[in-house]
Amino acid sequence: MSSISDDVHSDNQHSDDHHHAPAGIKRWLFTTNHKDIGTLYLWFAFIMFLIGGAMAMVIRAELFQPGLQIVDPNFFNQMTTVHGLIMVFGAVMPAFTGLANWMVPMMIGAPDMALPRMNNWSFWILPFAFLILLSSLFLEGGGPNFGWTFYAPLSTTYSNDSTGLFVFSVHIMGISSIMGAINVIVTIFNMRAPGMTLMKMPLFVWTWLITAFLLIAVMPVLAGAVTMVLTDKFFGTSFFDAAGGGDPVMFQHIFWFFGHPEVYIMILPAFGIISQIVPTFSRKPLFGYASMVYATASIALLSFIVWAHHMFTTGMPLFGELFFMIATMLISVPTGVKVFNWVATMWRGSLSFEMPMMFALAFIVLFTIGGFSGLMLAITPVDFQYHDTYFVVAHFHYVLVTGAIFSIMAAVYYWLPKWTGKMYDISLAKWHFWCSLISVNVLFFPMHFVGLAGMPRRIPDYALQFADFNKWISIGGFAFGLSQLIFLALLIKACRKQGEAVDARVWDGAKGLEWEVPSPAPYHTFETPPEVK
Amino acid sequence: MSEQEYEKYYVPDQSPWPFVGAVALFLIAVGAGNFVVEVTKDKEGYGGVTLGVGVLILLVMLFGWFKNQIDESMSGLYSKQLDRSYRQGMSWFIFSEVMFFAAFFGALFYARVFSVPWLGGASNNAMTAEVLWPSFEAIWPLVKTPGGTETQAMGAAGLPLYNTIILLISSVTCHFAHVGLEQNNRKKLTLFLGATILLGIVFLTLQVEEYIHAYTEMGLTLDAGVYGNTFFMLTGFHGMHVTLGTLMLIIMFLRVLSGHFTSKNHFAFQATSWYWHFVDVVWVCLFVFVYLI
Numbered sequence: 001m002s003s004i005s006d007d008v009h010s011d012n013q014h015s016d017d018h019h020h021a022p023a024g025i026k027r028w029l030f031t032t033n034h035k036d037i038g039t040l041y042l043w044f045a046f047i048m049f050l051i052g053g054a055m056a057m058v059i060r061a062e063l064f065q066p067g068l069q070i071v072d073p074n075f076f077n078q079m080t081t082v083h084g085l086i087m088v089f090g091a092v093m094p095a096f097t098g099l100a101n102w103m104v105p106m107m108i109g110a111p112d113m114a115l116p117r118m119n120n121w122s123f124w125i126l127p128f129a130f131l132i133l134l135s136s137l138f139l140e141g142g143g144p145n146f147g148w149t150f151y152a153p154l155s156t157t158y159s160n161d162s163t164g165l166f167v168f169s170v171h172i173m174g175i176s177s178i179m180g181a182i183n184v185i186v187t188i189f190n191m192r193a194p195g196m197t198l199m200k201m202p203l204f205v206w207t208w209l210i211t212a213f214l215l216i217a218v219m220p221v222l223a224g225a226v227t228m229v230l231t232d233k234f235f236g237t238s239f240f241d242a243a244g245g246g247d248p249v250m251f252q253h254i255f256w257f258f259g260h261p262e263v264y265i266m267i268l269p270a271f272g273i274i275s276q277i278v279p280t281f282s283r284k285p286l287f288g289y290a291s292m293v294y295a296t297a298s299i300a301l302l303s304f305i306v307w308a309h310h311m312f313t314t315g316m317p318l319f320g321e322l323f324f325m326i327a328t329m330l331i332s333v334p335t336g337v338k339v340f341n342w343v344a345t346m347w348r349g350s351l352s353f354e355m356p357m358m359f360a361l362a363f364i365v366l367f368t369i370g371g372f373s374g375l376m377l378a379i380t381p382v383d384f385q386y387h388d389t390y391f392v393v394a395h396f397h398y399v400l401v402t403g404a405i406f407s408i409m410a411a412v413y414y415w416l417p418k419w420t421g422k423m424y425d426i427s428l429a430k431w432h433f434w435c436s437l438i439s440v441n442v443l444f445f446p447m448h449f450v451g452l453a454g455m456p457r458r459i460p461d462y463a464l465q466f467a468d469f470n471k472w473i474s475i476g477g478f479a480f481g482l483s484q485l486i487f488l489a490l491l492i493k494a495c496r497k498q499g500e501a502v503d504a505r506v507w508d509g510a511k512g513l514e515w516e517v518p519s520p521a522p523y524h525t526f527e528t529p530p531e532v533k
Numbered sequence: 534m535s536e537q538e539y540e541k542y543y544v545p546d547q548s549p550w551p552f553v554g555a556v557a558l559f560l561i562a563v564g565a566g567n568f569v570v571e572v573t574k575d576k577e578g579y580g581g582v583t584l585g586v587g588v589l590i591l592l593v594m595l596f597g598w599f600k601n602q603i604d605e606s607m608s609g610l611y612s613k614q615l616d617r618s619y620r621q622g623m624s625w626f627i628f629s630e631v632m633f634f635a636a637f638f639g640a641l642f643y644a645r646v647f648s649v650p651w652l653g654g655a656s657n658n659a660m661t662a663e664v665l666w667p668s669f670e671a672i673w674p675l676v677k678t679p680g681g682t683e684t685q686a687m688g689a690a691g692l693p694l695y696n697t698i699i700l701l702i703s704s705v706t707c708h709f710a711h712v713g714l715e716q717n718n719r720k721k722l723t724l725f726l727g728a729t730i731l732l733g734i735v736f737l738t739l740q741v742e743e744y745i746h747a748y749t750e751m752g753l754t755l756d757a758g759v760y761g762n763t764f765f766m767l768t769g770f771h772g773m774h775v776t777l778g779t780l781m782l783i784i785m786f787l788r789v790l791s792g793h794f795t796s797k798n799h800f801a802f803q804a805t806s807w808y809w810h811f812v813d814v815v816w817v818c819l820f821v822f823v824y825l826i
Contacts, residue, residue: 224636
């Protein structure tokens, strides 16, 4: 199968540029190639990760000591808001979309994404959306300061005039995600190589299929929510104003109807990545493939009926509180299936601990911690204590940083040699891994303690008793931020094609179509579909 | 596919249009973000101009991009598989539109079932009503808000009912136009397609009529409390979709006149007709939930 891409279409009109990318800036601006677009998405996500990370450094610098010392509270609020928006919509989601662009066509034996031009459009509108969001920080009155969840009335009655820009930039992010998701879903349904039945698809493809469905289902709801915020603020509607018959809590319902599936949008592809990596480095097939697929689908379906667990303290009727508590706890069943299957895959495998596996193992342990704290938060009566404290911050950073972000790093370490054809600098990678692993726990673990003790989130100052823990949290934060510069150095080296050449399979236990094509993967792969047995 | 002939999937070469479209959306967003402030706070600025330029560029982009695709399709570059990609893509796009409307229907149901009764003291909110607005009466349509804004409810009889009948008929004519295309009966196709466009325009005209009536005579405005909000947002977004659908139908009409489409190959027509049926279904839901009950 490894000669698939070389032996076809010798008389084709495009044959002379088959394996060569067009040169210059136009290659990137006008491209229709899934690998180019994947690269653009990944670099964009990484730059956004650094910018959003810099904002987190501002937050941690202010919180290093009690009292107000470095930034004023309004700017602090802008930092927490834009940090959240950037990390969710600018870093994690585009990184997964970039991985999908690169890998899904190669994993299912497709020549490219199904709709290549739309693919480029969905990428290029993203940098513009974030340009708008970031530049609004420099306007008179500042940028958005109402938290990434933009609860009414903070985003309506009490927000500044940059809210209009915020709303339209979120619209563009949404359009980008929807188009990207339509592309992924159509590619998977329509472009699979002969023999690649649904139940033979690699799990990364499966999880992305379900993620794409979630995206198409809920991003329009977010668009509706921001539109209502826009009209409430500027055109006198009262969706979220009790005096007009609306309800600010209604905003939370609409927002979290988007927002909860959104958190699975940010973790399902991660599950897919881990399910690719663990079997490779255990040299065993994935344990319980079918149950993984069904678990992913169950998580996605359940994610539509749990949104109000973000709102236990809003005074919902008791039936609502109980329903959402139980529905939320149900999610731990399919999630538990997944963790069990990963562990069972490793059981009696011949394990080796290359960088992707190290990140995958860190993911399994640390994500599970985040999962357990989520289970605690799901219990309505105790959530009354945890709500809006640093315990929540600790929870979602464990699932998003040591979960989603670690999985993205695992994926990069797994597939980077396939993309560049060279093995990356392993000693830098080890430094990156160990520094990140230690600092991320110094950063987020103590947040559990200050949260349980009652330290509220999104406040630039705090009571004296939290001072010691916050000092350590900040030190961990700076260390984690600096550790990512090692990753930056590694990536730059890799993109300059330094390092030892690798063969097509790269990892000796690797299975799947993407390992059948040469490394680096040619500009066009599978122009004639391979046959999957 | 060793034995069978594999029809090559057409992967287009580089295209400038997506990037042009990105610039257009950028200008639209920046323009609109400033424009809403300028309009509502009487400020001077370039928001409106930026928005206008963005829309113009977007139109140029749509024209160029679609021209590109029509040329490719006419020169036979598209395989069956690609046709399926387009069809599936369009279906998922329509699904995303359904979810967009779902957000506003959700707001309507929430206001009606929860927030308005709660403001009147239902469930465990007796004290809310007592302390905040003791004289508030929770009825739907909400003709008097807790804050005191008064308005009138739009009945289902008259214009809304006519509009429902018009749109339902237009869905049928649209279907027959498609049948005409599949039978290669060009006369039937043009006739029914023309009728569909006409009905769409009549619908929009009557809708404008209704809005004028609401604003000038009934005091039913966008800012007249949550009833007016949901009424205008739902019917307004629906009207925008009908406008877009009518434009798409007109473009299909022009393409039919220039001899495009065959009985087997007519994705653009099919997509437009799906879209038209979709706005029709949304209207039926609107008629039932906004006007009727």
